[in-house]
Amino acid sequence: MGFELRLATAQDLDFARDLTCKTMLRYYIQHDLLWQDEAFDVAWAGHESWMIVRDDVRLGYFSLSRDARALYIRELHVLEAFQGQGAGSWAIDQVLAMTSKERRPALRLTVFENNPAKALYERKGLKVVGADECFLRMQRDVEASYR
Template sequence: MIELDFKPTENLAHAATFTLNNMQPYYHRFDVNWQLDDIVKQTLDLTNWDIVYASNVIGVMRLSFDEQACWLRDIQIDPDFQNKGLGAKALDQAVALANASQAKEIKLKVFKISPALSLYQRHDFKTYQEDDRFYYMVRTLAA
């Protein structure tokens, strides 16, 4: 079993590279022309966590918080480490951080065509809204 560590991100450009690489199929399909600098700018005000395995950064997780909710903005895992249960471990960490912040719920949006949709459904996220591209999902947290 792979053990992960989560550390505050020190290199936003490196973290943004995971997003840029992993999201290219979605950007192409939906005609989104984002570059590395765009992603860095969008993530500056988020809580960014490196996902670390064996002293190597293998992914990134991003959160934001408001009065009611923790927003899971991103989980990106290096393709060499995907499909090994690491997304679920990152999601568990996001829920723990949301609980520690006393958020009442955790919210996210996910592309309708994303394989991550089944992960979120398995972890009790429910769709509360949708549009052409996204499902907007929520999971109520224990009080």
């Protein structure tokens, strides 16, 4: 597949914001939520973000946060032209490896209930553990043998 990760920099903010808006705006509209660039920028500054690249071309990114209970995927987006080529699946595998390496008990994320990415998350072992309005909370426990 040839995917690589690199830590995101301030120069990646515009790419990440534009990609997220492009991929998520339909869900915001469907669920009567307001997209705000400023809110994205604040969240970006507070999260650890990684660029998914191939041959120095940005294909997407993910953002993470942590607490004692879990590693959280806050954002995971892949350019439409590269969807279905394994980049998202590969990225989740990288985050699962981080979860194990950091000895976190679980990997967690939140997804819009009608987002087809839910199927990918389920294939990667995440299960729905709760729901809020239009969101599903998903989790995969990290087995002790991996920690």
